[in-house]
Amino acid sequence: MAKRLMFEKPLGMRDTLPFFYNQKKKARELLTEEISRFGYLFMDTPFLEYYETVGEASATLDQQLFKLLDQQGHSLVLRPDMTAPIARVAASQLKNAEFPLRLAYDGPVFRAQQTEGGKPAQFEQVGTELIGDHSSYGDAEVIALLIRSLQRAGLDDFQITIGHVGYVRCFFKEILGDDPAITEELMSYLYRKNHVGYQEAVKALAVSDEAKRSLMGLMKLRGEDEVFDQSKSLARNQECLQAINELKQLYKMLKQYEVEQYVSFDLNLISHMDYYTGILFEGYAPNLGSLLCNGGRYDKLLPSFQLNASATGFAIRLERLVEALAAQTEKEQRIGILVDDDTFSDGLKQAQDLRSEGKKVILQHVDQVPDLQQFKADLAEAIDLTTGGGRDA
Amino acid sequence: MRKPLTIAMPKGRIFEEAAELMKKAGYDLLGEQEESRKLILEFPEQNIRIMMAKPMDVVTYVEYGTADIGIAGKDVLLEQDRDVYEVLDLGISPCYIAVAGLPDQPLSKIAPKIATKYPKVASDYFREQGEQIEIIPLNGSIEIAPLIGLADRIVDIVSTGRTLKENGLVEYEKIVGITSRMIVNPVSYRLKSKEIDEMVNQLSEVVGEDFA
Structure with a gap:
């Protein structure tokens, strides 16, 4: 070495x-x-x-x-x-x-x-x-x-995305019965974010077409609170309904906290193989x-x-x-354009162009600025169109 | 103005096949740029930016989030094990990874040597078979290794089998089938879910997958 x-x-x-x-x-x-x-x-x-x-x-x-x-x-x-x-x-x-x-x-x-x-x-x-x-x-x-x-x-x-690992487990239990090997396999595909692998594994399972459709449907349970209703057509056992109720309850309270605009749901979110046991979340x-x-x-x-x-x-x-x-x-960050009486129309045109590109632009007449240096220091970029051209006032 | 959706694509044949699929899905990314040597192509009217990358590097760009989406071979995904969503099998460039070597040559009993571009795939495979092997990493023309006595076997991509045949090698075992996959950065998957889901849905209709 x-x-x-x-x-x-x-x-x-x-x-x-x-x-x-x-x-x-x-x-x-x-x-x-x-x-x-x-x-x-x-x-x-x-x-x-x-x-x-x-x-x-x-x-x-x-x-x-x-x-x-x-x-x-x-x-x-x-x-x-x-x-x-x-x-x-x-x-x-x-x-x-x-x-x-x-x-x-x-x-x-x-x-x-x-x-x-x-x-x-x-x-x-x-x-x-x-x-x-x-x-x-x-x-x-x-x-x-x-x-x-x-x-x-x-x-x-x-954005905070919320899932419920308890829901995923009882979802698999309802559809696949108590089969820990397959459950672990499917959960591990979800954990590794391998949707293609999940899909292939589901296709290869010896279960009814309806069960396969439900398993595929799990992948679509993400978005806003509409997923709670969507979930009901896929799995109806007591444990699943209870998990969904917990999420609904949670969402209701997050509204009371007035933070619901930051939240979305993903019922196949799995952040860890066996650490979390209920509601879990990730932020981006x-x-x-x-x-x-x-x-x-x-x-x-x-x-x-x-x-x-x-x-x-x-x-x-x-x-x-x-x-x-x-x-x-x-x-x-903002761009500032300094103009005087003669250059106002040029400045205005530049400002409009920059604004249409999505930039934030201040158009300012030089006479109204008490401290030019301070004014420029607060800007990402200063374009000085005054006849003095950057001279201190 | 929204930030464009950035897609990392491998140069060459896969790009053409993938661009063809994208076109069928309603994203026209072909044009005069095809011949160009530019590495970043802009499609402002569709709010898409394409980054041309080495196939092995696509997953890196996507994991770090410099690209939202990538088109990558399953071989690279298996070899690199990156934190990205693998959302769709595009079914293009089908081939497979196989073990090959000179005919009728049993694997050496003491420290068999395997030459490969895919050290992880190769050692995972032989470990599963209960064989302890030694890896000799090579970057290309892997088929030479058994011919000159550098390795007992090679682990490499096979598409038609012609290269193997012309060099007098035979295939011993198939390890895994390979196609190109669409991958997504974990943060983009959430924050740009609308645009990305739409693209995945449209593409999955084109490639005939029944869910996205």
Whole structure:
């Protein structure tokens, strides 16, 4: 192996230089402020945990864990997410605290990356966990808080897609009977986003044409709240109806929170093979190629720390949020055209042309500007058509 | 003005076949640009932008979100295992990945060597067969490897079998069938779902799939 050069860092590790540091700080402050307003209490846990406990309980894939050994030879992991460490704390130090627990965090997590660039191995997450409330009120609170926090941080354009993994499981159960092998196979196609594979697997199944049509129909259950009604023609068993009712209930409450315009549904959304157990969600923003945030209800994690409780939460990728916010400000940048009496008509023509290209243009008579330098500093581009041509007033 | 829908397409024959399908689906992307060497083609009246890419790179552009949609061979998807939606089998450029080698040559008992452009597909396949093998990665003209004694077998794309035959090789096992697939970036899949679903629906009618 080549000797490392002075400036090199391990794969996926990045420096945070002052400009980006400040942007992150600002976004973090706004998020944590909003989360605190909902009564969530911030806490932190160590970077290192035992592989046997947090490492194995975590939703992060084993090959993405950074593993190391301590002096006694125990396997340790760098925390790959905050949910598992917080579950550990909730089930030990906080187990006698008043439930439901409302906990929140912000801090770096670590995930070993393979060989490629553009995917950090250390990134910061800001998130919440609502532990011991298994109601739809809990699901709604967490999703509403996620949306409010993103709004508070200044993000205008984003979408939260909600699914229900319990629905998918009972859907397969109704149509295929209790066949874990086929269910797992079909779920794994959905998880890997391989719709072609799903379709081929369904075609190859030894079931009735009607069952196949239902299985194909599952793929179409995405969009707004109309999917609830559409779903009824596909599966009618008690468990499916109950899952749909939970989603309806959730949607109703999200309307009461006045955040429903950010929400869409996808009943075949599967973010993880066996971690989430009920309602789950992912968030996306334009100009980001990958997930901005995600979360959902998990019922098996706390029992693995010997605490019998249901929980739900979300995590926002802070660096990606900053990236999305930066893309948004770029979009909002304005062009200014400075004119005087003689050049007004030229300026107006240029402004109209630029506006018809979709640009944001200010047309300004120079006499009305008290401080030209300040005026220009606030613009992405200044076009000076005055006879003085850029001379200070 | 809406941002155009960006489609990464492989250059060459697959582009022509895919463009033909798109045309039938109501998206006219052919024209005088065919002969051009431009890598980015704009179709403002349809709000579409085409990026011409190496077939192996299409999935990369789509995963990172620089392209919303891509046309990629299943071979590349299997080899690279990227986080993208595979939404439609376009059925074009059918071929398959197979194991081939010199006739009547049993696989060496000690560390059999496999030359291939598809290290992951090859090692996954032999692992499933219970064989431990060693991979020799090559970028082209894989058929040479068994002839000169570099490898016991090759794992490569076969479409007509002519190259194998002319080099005195035989096919041992078929691994998997390959066609071109339409893939979608996970964020575009959500945020541009209207335009993308429409395109997928129209294309699936053209290729005769009964759901999108």
